[in-house]
Amino acid sequence: MGSIVDELEAILAPGQVDTGEVPLRRYAVDQAPVIDFQLPLAVVFPESVADVQSVVKACADSGVAIVPRGAGTGVSGGAHATANCIILSLERMDRILALSPDDETAVVEPGVVNAVLNEAAAEHGLMYAPDPASFRSSTIGGNVATNAGGLRCAKYGVTRDSVLALDVVLADGSLIHTGHQTFKGVAGYDLTGLFVGSEGTLGIVVGITVRLKYLPREVHTVAAFYPDFRLAAAGVLAVGRARVQPAIMELLDGGTLAQLDDIHGSDLTARGKSLLLVQTDGFGAAAEAEVVRRVLRDGGATVTTEASAEAERLVELRRHSRGTEVDDEYRVGEDVAVPRSRLVDYVAALEAMAAGQQVHLKVVAHAGDGNLHPTFWIDRQGPDVEPGAMDRLQVALDESITAALAMGGTITGEHGIGQYKLRWLGQEQPEAVRELQRRIKDLFDPAGVLNPGKAI
Amino acid sequence: MGSIVDELEAILAPGQVDTGEVPLRRYAVDQAPVIDFQLPLAVVFPESVADVQSVVKACADSGVAIVPRGAGTGVSGGAHATANCIILSLERMDRILALSPDDETAVVEPGVVNAVLNEAAAEHGLMYAPDPASFRSSTIGGNVATNAGGLRCAKYGVTRDSVLALDVVLADGSLIHTGHQTFKGVAGYDLTGLFVGSEGTLGIVVGITVRLKYLPREVHTVAAFYPDFRLAAAGVLAVGRARVQPAIMELLDGGTLAQLDDIHGSDLTARGKSLLLVQTDGFGAAAEAEVVRRVLRDGGATVTTEASAEAERLVELRRHSRGTEVDDEYRVGEDVAVPRSRLVDYVAALEAMAAGQQVHLKVVAHAGDGNLHPTFWIDRQGPDVEPGAMDRLQVALDESITAALAMGGTITGEHGIGQYKLRWLGQEQPEAVRELQRRIKDLFDPAGVLNPGKAI
Structure with missing residues (x-):
C-alpha cells in the first residue's frame, strides 16, 4: 500500500495535493502561538463535497x-497541524450557492x-x-468552526x-x-448547534445555510474619550x-490608542486615555445616538459633536487594531468574557496584574458583550528576553484567566479553545x-481522525 | 423491595408524591392529541435540585x-405519560434565583x-x-424543553x-x-444548545440562566385588513x-377572524377576510410603522389610521386566538414553517387541501418567521362524525406536512416533535x-428512562 499522499494524489486531480516545503510550513499553523510545531504530510485542496468525502475516507x-482549515486566521491554534496529519484547506470551495x-x-x-458574502448580500439590502x-x-466555514463573534454581536x-443548517461530512x-432552511425549526436535537463551534472535531462542514439580516440604512457613531480606562x-x-x-460598543485602552497612533499617524492619545466607540443603527439610530451621547457625557466622557464621519473612521481603525501582529510566545492575546457588571472590576484587575x-x-x-481581548507582552532585544520575563508573562496570563473565571466569566468569548487554550479549560x-x-x-x-487534540 | 411509589414517598416529604386518581389523570397528558393514553404511577413534585437528583436515581x-413536565401547555405530547412512568412536575421549583x-x-x-419572569424583568426595563x-x-423549563418560539421571535x-447556561440532572x-453566565462563550461543545429543545430526553433541566433584552419604550402596531388571505x-x-x-408580524385568516368574533364579540370579519398585524418597537418604532403602513396599503390592504390602541387590542386577541380549544383527534393544529418566499404558495396549498x-x-x-399554525378540523354531531371524515382529516394533515417539506420547510417550527409528530419525522x-x-x-x-419515545 502506498502512502496517504500517493493515495490522495490518485483520488484527486493534479494541483489538489501539495507537499512542497513552503506550503507545508505555511499551512502548518494559524495565527495562534505555536506550542508544538508539526509539519503536515500534505496540504489538500478539495473542490467539491465529493472530494472532501473521498479525502476523509482515505x-x-x-x-x-x-x-x-479556512483562511488560517484563527488565533487559538484550531488549525495548527498535529502529528501525522494532512491539512484540509477548504479555500477552493468558495461559491455562494x-x-x-x-x-x-x-x-x-x-x-x-x-x-x-456581505458584499453579495448588500446588493439586496441584507x-x-x-x-x-x-x-x-x-471564511464562513472557519467562522462556523469557532462560532466566531465580532463587533456587531451584542445586537445581532x-x-x-x-x-x-449545515452539510457535514x-x-x-x-x-x-x-x-432547517426556515428561520425556526425544532425537529429533533440541535445537531447544527453542536457542530457550530466544534472546531472540525466532529465533522467537516461543507455547506452552510445562513440567515441574513437587514443592512441598516442609517448608522450613527459616537466616539467618547475618557481620562481613565475604568471610567x-x-x-x-x-x-x-x-x-x-447599540450595534457596536468597543472599548479601547491607552495602549491600544498608542498603537493605532503609531500605525496610522492618528492623534488619539492626545485626546484621551481610553476610547469608547458606540455605533447605533436602524430607524432609531439618531435618537439612540443622542441618548448615548448624553449618558456618556454625564459619565465624564468627551464626546465628539461633529458628524459621525470621524467616529466611523475610528471604528475602521478599531477593526484593524490587531494590526498585522501575530501572537507568539512573547505576545499573547486573550479572549475572556465577564458578566457586564464586572467589566470595571476586571479592567482594574488586569491593570494590576500587568x-x-x-x-x-x-x-x-x-x-x-463583556468580551475582552487583553494582550500581554514582553520586550525582546534581538533574540533575547530579559531573564524571568517569560515566566512573568505566563503568570500574568494565568492570573487574567483565573480572575475572569472568579468573576463568573469564560476563558473564551469568541476565539475558541483550539489547541492553545486547552491548558485552561479544566x-x-x-x-x-x-x-x-x-x-x-x-x-x-471513534477513530479520532478529525482534528485531534483540539477544542475539548 | 417496595414499589417505586413507596420508595419515592420515603425519599420525599409528605405531599410531594401524589397517586390520587384525579391528579394522575390530569397530569397524564398535555394539550396535544392523545394517541396512547397511559396513566402514570405517580405525580412527583420536587422542590429542590436534590429532590430531582434523588427521584432520577430512584x-x-x-x-x-x-x-x-412544566405547566403541561405543550401541544405535541412531549409531556404525555408513557408506560410505567412517573410524571416529574417541576411546577414547585418556581423561584427566580x-x-x-x-x-x-x-x-x-x-x-x-x-x-x-417578564414582570420581574419589566421593573428594570428588561x-x-x-x-x-x-x-x-x-414555564421557562417547558419553554426550554421545546425551544419555544412565540410572536416576537423574528426580531428577538x-x-x-x-x-x-443550564443546570441539568x-x-x-x-x-x-x-x-456560560456571559453573553458569549465558546469553550467546548455547545451542550446548552443540545439540551434546549431535547424535550427532557437527555436530562432534566433544573436551572436556567437567561439573557434579558431591553423592554422597548415605544411600540407601534399596524392592523392591515385584506380582501384575501394570499394578498x-x-x-x-x-x-x-x-x-x-418588525417585532411581531402575525397573519390571521378568515376562519380565525370569525372565531375571534364569536368569542370576543368583535367585528373583524366585517372588515376583511384576512388580517396582518405588524408591531414595531424601539427607538425607530414610529418611522418603521410609517413604512409598514405605506407598503401594506400599496399591496391592497386597508390599514387602520387611528392610534395603535385598537391594533394593540387585536394583538392581544391574537395572543389568545387558540382560545380555550384543546386539540383532539377531531381537531389538529399544525406548526409547520416554510421559507418566507413560499408563504403565499403554502397558504394557497392549504386552502386547496381543505x-x-x-x-x-x-x-x-x-x-x-414563515411559521404557520394551520388547524384542520371536522364536525362532530354528538359522539359521531360523518363517515369518512376522520380519514379525510388525516389526509389533509399528511398533505399539509408533505407540502411544507416539499417547499423546503419543517414539520415543527416551535412546538417540538413530542409524541404526536413522530409519525412525520422520518x-x-x-x-x-x-x-x-x-x-x-x-x-x-443508556437505560432509556428519560421521557422515552419522545422528540427523536
Whole structure:
C-alpha cells in the first residue's frame, strides 16, 4: 500500500495535493502561538463535497489525522497541524450557492470569505451579521468552526445565531444535512448547534445555510474619550442602563490608542486615555445616538459633536487594531468574557496584574458583550528576553484567566479553545462536563481522525 | 423491595408524591392529541435540585420512566405519560434565583412562569423575549424543553437564543452546569444548545440562566385588513423587502377572524377576510410603522389610521386566538414553517387541501418567521362524525406536512416533535440523521428512562 499522499494524489486531480516545503510550513499553523510545531504530510485542496468525502475516507482508513482549515486566521491554534496529519484547506470551495432575498437566507460553501458574502448580500439590502475582525479574509466555514463573534454581536448575535443548517461530512465519509432552511425549526436535537463551534472535531462542514439580516440604512457613531480606562468601562454600563442596544460598543485602552497612533499617524492619545466607540443603527439610530451621547457625557466622557464621519473612521481603525501582529510566545492575546457588571472590576484587575508582573498590556473589548481581548507582552532585544520575563508573562496570563473565571466569566468569548487554550479549560469546566464532551467526540469520531487534540 | 411509589414517598416529604386518581389523570397528558393514553404511577413534585437528583436515581435504579413536565401547555405530547412512568412536575421549583439588571441576565428554576419572569424583568426595563402564546401559564423549563418560539421571535429570536447556561440532572442523577453566565462563550461543545429543545430526553433541566433584552419604550402596531388571505401573505414579503424588521408580524385568516368574533364579540370579519398585524418597537418604532403602513396599503390592504390602541387590542386577541380549544383527534393544529418566499404558495396549498378533503381550516401564522399554525378540523354531531371524515382529516394533515417539506420547510417550527409528530419525522430527517440522534440519546440515557419515545 502506498502512502496517504500517493493515495490522495490518485483520488484527486493534479494541483489538489501539495507537499512542497513552503506550503507545508505555511499551512502548518494559524495565527495562534505555536506550542508544538508539526509539519503536515500534505496540504489538500478539495473542490467539491465529493472530494472532501473521498479525502476523509482515505485518511480514516489510513489513520491519518485531518486538520480542516479556512483562511488560517484563527488565533487559538484550531488549525495548527498535529502529528501525522494532512491539512484540509477548504479555500477552493468558495461559491455562494444561493442567495434568496425574500427568504433572507444564503447557502454557501465553507471557503466563502465573510466579506464576500456581505458584499453579495448588500446588493439586496441584507447583511451577514457576524463580523470577526478578520472578516475581510476569514471564511464562513472557519467562522462556523469557532462560532466566531465580532463587533456587531451584542445586537445581532454570534455565528451560531445566524446558522440555520449545515452539510457535514462525518468521520466515515458520509454526508448529512442538519437543521432547517426556515428561520425556526425544532425537529429533533440541535445537531447544527453542536457542530457550530466544534472546531472540525466532529465533522467537516461543507455547506452552510445562513440567515441574513437587514443592512441598516442609517448608522450613527459616537466616539467618547475618557481620562481613565475604568471610567470608559463604566460608560458601557451607563448605555445599558439607558436601555439602548447599540450595534457596536468597543472599548479601547491607552495602549491600544498608542498603537493605532503609531500605525496610522492618528492623534488619539492626545485626546484621551481610553476610547469608547458606540455605533447605533436602524430607524432609531439618531435618537439612540443622542441618548448615548448624553449618558456618556454625564459619565465624564468627551464626546465628539461633529458628524459621525470621524467616529466611523475610528471604528475602521478599531477593526484593524490587531494590526498585522501575530501572537507568539512573547505576545499573547486573550479572549475572556465577564458578566457586564464586572467589566470595571476586571479592567482594574488586569491593570494590576500587568503592573505586578511588569509586563505590557493593551486591551480592546467588545464591551457590549463583556468580551475582552487583553494582550500581554514582553520586550525582546534581538533574540533575547530579559531573564524571568517569560515566566512573568505566563503568570500574568494565568492570573487574567483565573480572575475572569472568579468573576463568573469564560476563558473564551469568541476565539475558541483550539489547541492553545486547552491548558485552561479544566479551570472552567469540571471533569464531568469534559468527559461528556469526550464521549460525544468518540461517538462522532471513534477513530479520532478529525482534528485531534483540539477544542475539548 | 417496595414499589417505586413507596420508595419515592420515603425519599420525599409528605405531599410531594401524589397517586390520587384525579391528579394522575390530569397530569397524564398535555394539550396535544392523545394517541396512547397511559396513566402514570405517580405525580412527583420536587422542590429542590436534590429532590430531582434523588427521584432520577430512584427511577433509574427501578427502570421507571421519568416524564418531566412544566405547566403541561405543550401541544405535541412531549409531556404525555408513557408506560410505567412517573410524571416529574417541576411546577414547585418556581423561584427566580437572581436577576441582575446590569448583567442583563436572570437565573431561574424551571417552574418559573414565563409571564412572572417578564414582570420581574419589566421593573428594570428588561424583558425575557421568547413569548409563546402560553406565556401566561407556561414555564421557562417547558419553554426550554421545546425551544419555544412565540410572536416576537423574528426580531428577538427563539428560546435557545436567550438561554446562556443550564443546570441539568443527568440520567444517573448527577448534576452538571453547561454554558456560560456571559453573553458569549465558546469553550467546548455547545451542550446548552443540545439540551434546549431535547424535550427532557437527555436530562432534566433544573436551572436556567437567561439573557434579558431591553423592554422597548415605544411600540407601534399596524392592523392591515385584506380582501384575501394570499394578498395578506404577500404583505409579509413586502415588509421584508422594505427591510423593516418588525417585532411581531402575525397573519390571521378568515376562519380565525370569525372565531375571534364569536368569542370576543368583535367585528373583524366585517372588515376583511384576512388580517396582518405588524408591531414595531424601539427607538425607530414610529418611522418603521410609517413604512409598514405605506407598503401594506400599496399591496391592497386597508390599514387602520387611528392610534395603535385598537391594533394593540387585536394583538392581544391574537395572543389568545387558540382560545380555550384543546386539540383532539377531531381537531389538529399544525406548526409547520416554510421559507418566507413560499408563504403565499403554502397558504394557497392549504386552502386547496381543505377544500379537497372537505375539512375545516383556519390559519394563524408568525409570518415573519414563515411559521404557520394551520388547524384542520371536522364536525362532530354528538359522539359521531360523518363517515369518512376522520380519514379525510388525516389526509389533509399528511398533505399539509408533505407540502411544507416539499417547499423546503419543517414539520415543527416551535412546538417540538413530542409524541404526536413522530409519525412525520422520518419524512423530514433521513435515517442517518435520526440514527445519530438515537446514539446521542443512548450516550446521555443508556437505560432509556428519560421521557422515552419522545422528540427523536
